[in-house]
Amino acid sequence: KDGLSQSSESLFNIKEGDDDTERRSAEIQKGQSAQVKDSSELSPTSSLLRSACLLLHKKFPCLHGLICAVKEGLRPVLTSVEELPRHKCCPHSHSCVSYVLKGGLRMFSFGYLVQAVINSLSSVTVIVRKPWALQKAWFSKHNLNLAAFLGGYCAVFRAVNCVLRWVRNKDSELHGCVAGGLAGLCLRFYKSLTIALYTATKLMEVLYFKGIESYGFPYIKSADIFIYAFSTAFILHAAVVEPHTLRPGYWKFLLRITNNRFAFMNRKLLDVFGVDSSKIRPEYWPDYEPSFTNLARTKS
Incomplete structure (x- = not known):
């Protein structure tokens, strides 16, 4: 204020x-x-x-x-x-x-x-x-x-x-x-x-x-904390669903702090939502254990 x-x-x-x-x-x-x-x-x-x-x-x-x-x-x-x-x-x-x-x-x-x-x-x-x-x-x-x-x-x-x-x-x-x-x-x-x-x-x-x-607008206590939490959640959601929309520098930062594990997500499964989730690594498909799932790479 x-x-x-x-x-x-x-x-x-x-x-x-x-x-x-x-x-x-x-x-x-x-x-x-x-x-x-x-x-x-x-x-x-x-x-x-x-x-x-x-x-x-x-x-x-x-x-x-x-x-x-x-x-x-x-x-x-x-x-x-x-x-x-x-x-x-x-x-x-x-x-x-x-x-x-x-x-x-x-x-x-x-x-x-x-x-x-x-x-x-x-x-x-x-x-x-x-x-x-x-x-x-x-x-x-x-x-x-x-x-x-x-x-x-x-x-x-x-x-x-x-x-x-x-x-x-x-x-x-x-x-x-x-x-x-x-x-x-x-x-x-x-x-x-x-x-x-x-x-x-x-x-x-x-x-x-x-x-x-x-003008008497309401003062919301700790609003900055809620805004920061919401913004962070929004960015992490984008990093999972639409990583290609992030700044290259921030994407490299996420890879560095997660030892590149953030890139090893099967985003091919999210392509059905139409947001090109696998655009960054379209060739990646993990080796699933057949005894636990019947997922298989779709033929192009």
């Missing part, structure tokens, strides 16, 4: 923008408006990017010098953008255009960096044998998918919030709903069922707790 957990709030702070989310948290906790520091000072994303820049400075001083030169060359442009108009209801310290561009570019860089690091770690054995593979991992076009999703999500969320403040001349929590819905379209750049399901379930959780607080 106290809103989002700290981990969930941090996730949405990263994706949407620290200024908006921190301001709303301050309003809930203190009951009054609070001027929020610029997101570049507080964002965990910014600290990670600064660490990456320091690493680049140590490993590749020439590249770091080039980045600094570009930054200095763009400084007059950035200054002029920061001096553009800002609505009085906006919590950020500079112009709305600067707020949108900074958030989008920062999250784009963060997404690109994360995906590049993941690609490097997954190919570490190849990189040891072929060092030039590191360049391929860092400059692959696939790194742009996560970058486009995070950068686009943050930029669209911030832009819609600012536009609605200018149009309606006031701030409202409904702006966040509209902005989040439109920003969610950026998921097409990085199609992840995990992110979509997590975000959807968190939205349902937040809305229900809002209903408990404001």
Whole structure:
């Protein structure tokens, strides 16, 4: 009933923008408006990017010098953008255009960096044998998918919030709903069922707790335990009847913890239900003892 957990709030702070989310948290906790520091000072994303820049400075001083030169060359442009108009209801310290561009570019860089690091770690054995593979991992076009999703999500969320403040001349929590819905379209750049399901379930959780607080929805004690038990039972049922619908990583996890015994089920007997239960191992048929059963493999 106290809103989002700290981990969930941090996730949405990263994706949407620290200024908006921190301001709303301050309003809930203190009951009054609070001027929020610029997101570049507080964002965990910014600290990670600064660490990456320091690493680049140590490993590749020439590249770091080039980045600094570009930054200095763009400084007059950035200054002029920061001096553009800002609505009085906006919590950020500079112009709305600067707020949108900074958030989008920062999250784009963060997404690109994360995906590049993941690609490097997954190919570490190849990189040891072929060092030039590191360049391929860092400059692959696939790194742009996560970058486009995070950068686009943050930029669209911030832009819609600012536009609605200018149009309606006031701030409202409904702006966040509209902005989040439109920003969610950026998921097409990085199609992840995990992110979509997590975000959807968190939205349902937040809305229900809002209903408990404001509209008298019933508070069910230990509901999270029942939901977890039901979800686990549903997944295990799917693992038996429709194992091909599970994520490959989760299916491998089940095989590992059961010493591959989960795969040795005669799912041919379940094919009569029309859900292709034996799709993963269609050739498997156990050796039944004839004295106990008359089951025999059906001829194709």
